[in-house]
Amino acid sequence: MSVGQTLAEKILSHKVGRPVRAGELVVVEVDQVMVVDSIAGSFFKRLEYLEATPRYPERVSIVIDHVAPAANLEVAKAQKEIREWGKRHGIRVFDVGRGVCHQVLIEEGLAQPGWVVVGSDSHSTTYGAVGAFGTGMGATDIALAAASGRTWLRVPESVKVVFRGRLPKGVTAKDAALEMVRLLTAEGATYMAVEIHLLDGAEALTRGERMTLANLTVEAGAKAGLVVPSGEILEMYRVPDWLYPDPDARYAKEVEIDLSALTPRVSVPFYVDNVHEVAQVKGKRVDQVFIGTCTNGRIEDLRAAAEVLKGRKVAPWVRLLVVPASSQVLEEAARDGTLLTLLEAGATIGTPGCGPCMGRHMGVLAPGEVCVSTSNRNFRGRMGAPDAEIYLASPRVAAASAVAGYLTTPEELEEEEVHA
Numbered sequence: 001m002s003v004g005q006t007l008a009e010k011i012l013s014h015k016v017g018r019p020v021r022a023g024e025l026v027v028v029e030v031d032q033v034m035v036v037d038s039i040a041g042s043f044f045k046r047l048e049y050l051e052a053t054p055r056y057p058e059r060v061s062i063v064i065d066h067v068a069p070a071a072n073l074e075v076a077k078a079q080k081e082i083r084e085w086g087k088r089h090g091i092r093v094f095d096v097g098r099g100v101c102h103q104v105l106i107e108e109g110l111a112q113p114g115w116v117v118v119g120s121d122s123h124s125t126t127y128g129a130v131g132a133f134g135t136g137m138g139a140t141d142i143a144l145a146a147a148s149g150r151t152w153l154r155v156p157e158s159v160k161v162v163f164r165g166r167l168p169k170g171v172t173a174k175d176a177a178l179e180m181v182r183l184l185t186a187e188g189a190t191y192m193a194v195e196i197h198l199l200d201g202a203e204a205l206t207r208g209e210r211m212t213l214a215n216l217t218v219e220a221g222a223k224a225g226l227v228v229p230s231g232e233i234l235e236m237y238r239v240p241d242w243l244y245p246d247p248d249a250r251y252a253k254e255v256e257i258d259l260s261a262l263t264p265r266v267s268v269p270f271y272v273d274n275v276h277e278v279a280q281v282k283g284k285r286v287d288q289v290f291i292g293t294c295t296n297g298r299i300e301d302l303r304a305a306a307e308v309l310k311g312r313k314v315a316p317w318v319r320l321l322v323v324p325a326s327s328q329v330l331e332e333a334a335r336d337g338t339l340l341t342l343l344e345a346g347a348t349i350g351t352p353g354c355g356p357c358m359g360r361h362m363g364v365l366a367p368g369e370v371c372v373s374t375s376n377r378n379f380r381g382r383m384g385a386p387d388a389e390i391y392l393a394s395p396r397v398a399a400a401s402a403v404a405g406y407l408t409t410p411e412e413l414e415e416e417e418v419h420a
Contacts, residue, residue, distance in 0.1 A: 004250075005245065012155050025154055026154075062094070068351055096351065113131035113243050123215050125215060126211050130227075131227065133224050165259040166201040166204065173210075175264055180257060187221050192221070192222055195251070196225065201259075210233070219377070267392035281407055288321065288365065289321070291374050292321070293373075297323060302338050302339075304399070305399040315402065318405055321356060322347045357383070359381070373398070378391065
């Protein structure tokens, strides 16, 4: 008797035109190739070496987001080359200020349910939020995918992660994602597809919240992070009938998380899976707070931070940097008053893009400094000095910590203000 297929197997089978199983090597058509500014030069050189140009120019996007605007002359030259190359080859270029690659592609409809999307950024797993097989690759594989319109993959095994229930007040999808990484561990899903099921109320999670979950699957080593379509995804997209795992699909392992039992979480240096309750590390003095990135730079994230910051001021010794994930997010935050609340509290607003996330420009940490960040990585040297410490948290915890000047939750902050 045949065994059912996982969501990853379903998508890749559909692309190949026959049933495939975990472990098989397959060649599949690629629906979108995403190139970021930081590897664009290598991408161009490899295409030149191949004496090739993109086979399907409409399926290739280049996003200038990692160092935007340009931080020095060399970066400016490289970005100029991107613009000229894109124009010459009819390639879509999202320029400075449009935003973080993953947010932009989702907003532009360049990731769709059932698609295969490859990107030159490890957090391309984010596209799984809408039911696309999104995965990160190096410059050579990305160039080959653009030149041929195809890529090769080993069909990954799958890990099943079930989220049940609803998030309690004050707890967010970031807390759920960090708990998932803690349970899976940093290598617990290496070259696997993390297949996320939202049940018993968890279906209410928004597209943005699903992006946070899919985004962080790579921190457990995942090849792809796939959220089974449900809730508002069914209203926003045309989801194919076949785009669901079979009830009898086989998984390498299964994990279940009760959302209703979660508390605010924080990932402690220098590993993403080093996750604790905020209460366990409360009181750590903070120098910088960063709210943004492809993990938590969406409008709901900025609104969550503004809700905490409204009527409050950032501690005098804290730098609060807020970088919207896209121009659309920035515009919406300006329209609804979120931006003004952030500014009145003492935040500095950055150009939509990756911002300080990878330590290339703006917001670099000095030796010994501590940052609470809503991003996805807290590795040693990630945002600057090797001994600088990065604590990963939700926008709510980040905002409360900016006000207090030390790691805390909004609830703890409020309680302390009452007794002050």
